[in-house]
Amino acid sequence: MYEQLAHILIQAFSHALSIFANKLAPLVGVGGSVETLEKVPWDYVAYGIVFLAVLGVVFGIALAIVAARFVVKTDPRVEKVRDVLPGANCGACGFAGCMGYAEAVVGNPDVAVNLCAPGKSSVAEQVAEITGKKAEKVEPKIARVFCQGGTSLSQRKFIYTGVMDCTAAVLAAGGDKSCEYGCLGYATCMRACPFGAITMSADNLPLISKEKCTACGKCVAACPKQVIELALMSKAVVISCHSRDKGLDVKKKCQVGCIACGICVRTCPADAIKIDNNLARIDHAKCIVCGLCVRKCPTKAIHDYIPVRPKAFIDPAKCDGLDVCGKVCPVSAISGEPRSAHVVNQDTCIGCGMCEARCPRKAISMVKAASGAVDKKPAKKQEPVTV
């Protein structure tokens, strides 16, 4: 009964179709890979149309049922957070990619909003706004290279001609550099950096751009010599050496290595430097970034990342002439009669900022040297890192 009805309907449909199509394009034949027929089999065309229509409807309904049955409720905030995040999928937050962090920070109240290192504080604020959590100030970090011994300043054990990659070079007797703690200079970190923040200097040392570095830690993980570390950007004085060799050995291998002489330890006014295992390390919690150790280090192993230090200026109107600053100044740049305004000798001032910190009248301010002012710092043989 139904079969007959369907058959009649199909026949009628194909008949109507043939009349219509023959008027529209009377010479239409069959082509392609289908075997040639004498006339167009209009009932097959009708079947085809009906079949495709049925298939489309069936699939549509099936997909709609599946979509309704297996709906996954997603928090719209997750999408918003993901859009705010940089999308580098660097994993610095400790989650699998930006999406993983977005889900965690929305779903778990214990996950902090400031874990995204590349995003810095602006992203943390936006994430806090979306999730309704409190943003804590993140102090920006930067990757620091703990080696200044480029090819011109350090010795080599042998000539390496293998694959130009640190991870490959380190397999050959720990690399060609005599110093086993130093940078090999085959740019593995540069290739690992997703932000293009690392370039190689002419002396084969990585230069880290302060603007581009997001402290994601990819280079730290990539370096087979652990030469790169993440450090607070504000702590701009760094002992750029990792060598735990004895002083004499360091001297033989590298001109700018830490020889653990202890001069910096005695120089440091904040008592922040300790020598441990033949290597001086700065305790950044104590460091006041005065830069005195940079000047005193005999091998120039300590690097100051502040390109031009400001100079101290004393406001004569506020100065009582208590001479606290004069006693504290490590280079004796401050002079003046007791109980009258003191003056800073601009040529000798090294911009350490200790007088500013100590002045009870807040009369001293640190001012960036005007253009043309002579930077008294001795010209370095090489600049390991641009800042």
Next chain:
Amino acid sequence: MNINWEHILTIFIASTLINNFVFSRYLGLCIFFGVTKRMETAVGMSFTFTAVMLIGAALNWVIYEYVMIPFHLGFLKIVIFIGVVAAFVQAADTIMKKMAPALYYKLGIYLALIVTNCIILAVPLINADEHYSLFESMALAVGSGLGFSLALIIMASIREKLELADVPKSFQGLPISFVLTGLIALAFLGFSGMITL
């Protein structure tokens, strides 16, 4: 039901090695080059691909055998096969997201890539042209899936090593991958003629 096991085994081996889709028929190259940069993605793709291929071939065989042949609709097979695979993959995608989110985040991204892949379409088309039985169709699907997985894994393991090689600048990236594919294809040529179907 009379199952010719010998023929099924022949189809399986032929589709895996002798008529390997990538190295003998040069199909599916976009995914082949796309996911072989890392072993992890290559393995994930292999699993997803073989599963989709198997189920897609079975579905298409049923529709072809029981609907398209009786109604003389063979000329529609390209359209129908793509539609069936697309609908099946979309449904699988939705169901997987709900039932197995871990699996979804691992393999879900490959599903969308697979829908328009030419091997996925080629397998039901070959099944239809050769008038294979259901089991023969599934043998072809699994064999092709394994063959593709083999190609992906070989390529991924070579390309991971290639990262460290000193490739001339003009050959870096895709060009050297094509050269590699050609060399592997030469090796696969050694299988030809072993079995004639």
